Amino acid sequence: MFKALILKKEEDKKASSVLEDIEVSNLPEGDVLVKINYSTLNYKDSLAITSSSPVVKAYPMVPGIDFSGEVEETSNANFKIGDKVILNGFGVGEKHWGGMSQKARVNGDWLGKLPHKFTEKQAMEIGTAGYTAMLCVMALEKNGITPNKGEIIVTGATGGVGSIAISILNKLGYQVCASSGRTEHHDYIKSLGADRIINRSELSEKGRPLGKEIWAGAIDSVGSYTLANICASTKYGGVVAACGLAQGFDLPATVMPFILRGVTLAGVDSVYHSIRGRNEAWQRLSDDLNFEHLEKMTKTITLNDVEQTAKSMLENKTYGRIVVDVNA
Incomplete structure (x- = not known):
């Protein structure tokens, strides 16, 4: 039993x-x-x-x-x-x-x-959230988004995906903008490596089809208006890795960021990802995650x-x- x-x-x-x-x-x-x-x-x-x-x-x-x-x-x-x-x-x-x-x-x-570098507990401290965050970082890299390209925005910054994404990006040398509505956790977010924090309300309502170019890339676990507004404010040739729907599964966006700025929307699925991709992500986590942050x-x-x-x-x-x- x-x-x-x-x-x-x-x-x-x-x-x-x-x-x-x-x-x-x-x-x-x-x-x-x-x-x-x-x-x-x-x-x-x-x-x-x-x-x-x-x-x-x-x-x-x-x-x-x-x-x-x-x-x-x-x-x-x-x-x-x-x-x-x-x-x-x-x-x-x-x-x-x-x-x-x-x-x-x-x-x-x-x-x-x-992986040899992890205890069983550490592997679950990372879990699907951390493995997904690593897949998102890899999606940015594979599409040419390097630290010198500019700032990366991470939504849902206090969540599992957001927290680990910030930690990884910081260790890799990226400038990170975190989006969060929880002011009581700003010190926590900054301790993981965020350079600045914006209130999620700046992204969560209906916005313009095309906004000011701000971010070189994004890791979004929120979806809906948040994802649409991020796409609208991503720089020319930028990449948005989408992996969640905490705000909603809809995408009230236009094609303008994609056809006028060449923005790439990269969907990230962790559930049925290939074994080869999983192994690569876990190896990268063993190298690129700050264990003290866990x-x-x-x-x-x-x-x-x-x-x-x-x-x-x-x-x-x-x-x-x-x-x-x-x-x-």
Whole structure:
């Protein structure tokens, strides 16, 4: 028996979460059984746990789009018992039971080996948010945005993606403008490496089709008017990496930034990204992330704390990264 957070849903009602004892035989199919040590609480997890968005495709469901742990059983030739592994995305916590559990049985093709430089907890302090942030930075680089090209704006600066993106960009030598509506966390944002901060209200309302050229690039986890206004104020040849929809999934923009300034809108998906790309991103994280920043941006909770913390996250009352110690 082991403990897992289970989301259950009756017809026409919101899902509810309950901490239950589960038999290993009740786990879904897969060729690798993992003893989980840490998971994380991401924005997508919070949407799922609170039934705020139709993230979960089937019930009952164990939430948690990330986990790190140790292989207990395997029939997959790529892994052996005792291997330290991580998982980000691939539909776990949405279509397949996820990481907010003490054990998981998954398809071994979804797993990656824990990079030697990280502990299991550090890997989850980074998690999907940090891995996504790294993919966004790589998208800027691959499109020619180097530190000498100008300032990069990062939205959702107190969130997981935003916090880690600022840290990475700062270490790589970029000038960073952070967008946030939370003045109480300005010192925190600046401690991660932001050179200046603007209020998110400057971007969150309907703007002009084409504005003043300000930013060489952007990492946006917000979407909607925010993303549209960033595109409108990106410099000629600039690149905007879009990875989230915290404000909304709409994009009320025009084609003008793209056809008059050659702006590139680069979509970043972390859920089904290739294994090769994942490995590159994790290697880059081991080299380009300031590990001291991880400690100041991370809070650790237990499975018992998940539901309330998910509500707080959607109420904009959390910041940084939330790690779940599933055995505490």
